[in-house]
Amino acid sequence: MSAWQEPGPAPPPSNPAVAGIMRRTGRRDTRPELALRRELHRRGLRYLVDTTPPGTNRRRRADLVFRGARVAVFVDGCFWHSCPVHVHRPKANATWWRIKLASITARDRDTDAALAAAGWHVVRVWEHEPPVAAADRVHGVVHARQKSPSRAVAGP
Numbered sequence: 001m002s003a004w005q006e007p008g009p010a011p012p013p014s015n016p017a018v019a020g021i022m023r024r025t026g027r028r029d030t031r032p033e034l035a036l037r038r039e040l041h042r043r044g045l046r047y048l049v050d051t052t053p054p055g056t057n058r059r060r061r062a063d064l065v066f067r068g069a070r071v072a073v074f075v076d077g078c079f080w081h082s083c084p085v086h087v088h089r090p091k092a093n094a095t096w097w098r099i100k101l102a103s104i105t106a107r108d109r110d111t112d113a114a115l116a117a118a119g120w121h122v123v124r125v126w127e128h129e130p131p132v133a134a135a136d137r138v139h140g141v142v143h144a145r146q147k148s149p150s151r152a153v154a155g156p
């Protein structure tokens with residue numbers, strides 16, 4: 001059973017801007033995600049893309065998965081995931097949108113909790129974050145978790 005409320009079928013988009021946002025949703029390989037991947041790859045980090053991190057009963061795909069370090073990265077779109085900087089509530093069909101966006105946030109938090117319980121570290125990146133800054137955060141977490149004592153390699 002779902003822990004969050006689903007708002008029912010989407011109403012027709014009320015204007016071209018909303019229509020554009022709705023069309024883009026769910027697409028893989030968005031521009032902010034590609035920029036982050038390119039920056040991490042440049043730093044020599046390797047990861048799986050659009051993969052369900054194993055260990056939970058949720059079928060939620062993360063945008064980037066670092067299996068060894070058990071780090072899952074989500075690149076969240078500002079509109080759908082209610083970024084605090086670019087918060088935008090469509091005026092038409094306001095009730096539907098309020099429930100819809102709240103359900104996405106609730107689902108995000110449920111995903112975070114399920115992954116944390118399975119030993120994953122979740123990094124959420126906003127689509128508006130500069131790719132280098134986002135890569136710094138991801139890189140730092142992956143690096144720290146790769147150095148965990150259980151994985152340490154004996155020195156010379």
Ligand SMILES: [Zn+2]
Pocket residue numbers: 078083084085086126127128
């Ligand atoms: Zn934003």
